[in-house]
Amino acid sequence: METVKYRRLPGWHTGLFTRDSLWSADDHILLVQSSGYVERYRRYYFKDIQGITVIPTPRSYRLALAIGTPLLLVAVVAVTSIAKMIQPEWAIFGGIFGMPLLLGFVVNWVRGKSCRTTVYTAVADINLTPLSRLRPTLRAVTRIAELVDICQGPLDRTRLNLVAEGPAANILHRKTHVDRSAKRGALAYGRSPDVAGELKAKQSTLWLASLGVAELLQGLAALALLLIGGGAVRQATFFILLILSLLAASMGLARGGRPLKYGGIVALSHTLVVGLGTYVAFYAAVISNAMKHPASTPDFTFTNALEPTLPVTKIVLTMSVAGSLLLFIYCVVVLIRGRTR
């Protein structure tokens, strides 16, 4: 049988029961989709390839969010368990569920930013699933481009201009990865010329507006803990405002569809860092309260630990109020800037 020598290209993709990889031969690239017992092959010949695009996608951020949120919850449970505020068995639960989550989070982080790679031929546009992370993709595509250049020759500017229509847009600059300042410039609500772009801009506006409301409610919730007198009223106000804020954020997430695009990502990452950071600090203060006064408060529970009895809790709560309100103002400013552009 005629054999072909294949060389492995960087990048891989795993589905629920499949694993995709990419290989190069003398005159084609081979996309292998393997279930472990059966391999399926797709060949794309260098002479047929018209172009390749690599577009960064928010998939890695979404994955980090999807894994990071339960990981944080498990971590809080484990820490409160170790601090003997709840049964110690919860620490084992945290370990069992937390380890796979932690592993997934680290793997996602190490693999880097995600992207979508498309190969264009005269008859079809093919998504190369193994090339789904930016770093290996750029290496693989550069290698493929070299092989296509050997097959087809270099690109000719004059002949390209013959088929092109209209003036070309300038490029700003070249970067190894996504440039943050350029991304900020791409906040651009309502700047997209097509209908789909306008719809996306509207969705982004919705997402940011709901995020702003959520932040405002979170700030008020923390403020209620600080100012309202009476334990029951204080805690009820706190929890109601917190639930309302989560509802507002999830409604925005559902309606916005793609919050990680068009600047929603900036607001979201700030919320994660500042918002969750203050929550973690808040719980740390609660735990330190519990550890410092175990004897004086024998009926100490998780609920009455929310009472701001110690100065450190007050400081953390004040920080939480300030952070939430700052984020609210940020959302408003971004929305106003987007409208005036």
Place this chain on the structure above:
Amino acid sequence: MGHLEPDHCHRCRERLAFEAFNQPNLIVCGNCGSAGAYFLFPAYYSATIEGQSALVRLEEQASCYFHPSNAATVACEGCGRFLCSVCDIEIGRSHICTYCLQAKKTQSTSAKLENERVLHDSVTFTLAAAVPFLFWPAAPFTAPYALYRAIRYYNAPTSIMGRSKWRLIVSMLLCVFQIIGTAVLIYFVVKAI
């Protein structure tokens, strides 16, 4: 999302400058600020500029067997028929027609034509190692069958990318051990009864 062109920005659909193409890094569109890497090759304009003109047959030119109005560009290496650029199927350095391609596929003589392969070594290894590990009473049944498969498919082609035969060899050893173990177990059970 509509059809995208490889020489246009993926977000604002503006045509990109020549300098934007074939760079090893991401570039940023000057119009909308979105990042992406764009690679463009001569086949992109060749298909538009030369595609149609190459097809049309002149008076003195030979015609395609399947499309008489098209100019023949190459002869099939399987049957010798003249082929136009539409009918020509290029596999490596050889040119064949659809009929010969079908015949080749049926005979399965070329690795460049295969679209699917069963990995017999992986199937056998699972039968010999994983199944008895998960459910040991199955070993007396799976071991002889896995041994049969290992011998039957020892020379069968494995993955198209090339693979060693260690799975089949380990499977054979495991099967032999399992069969011997089963025989010893049966001997002692019968003796005890």
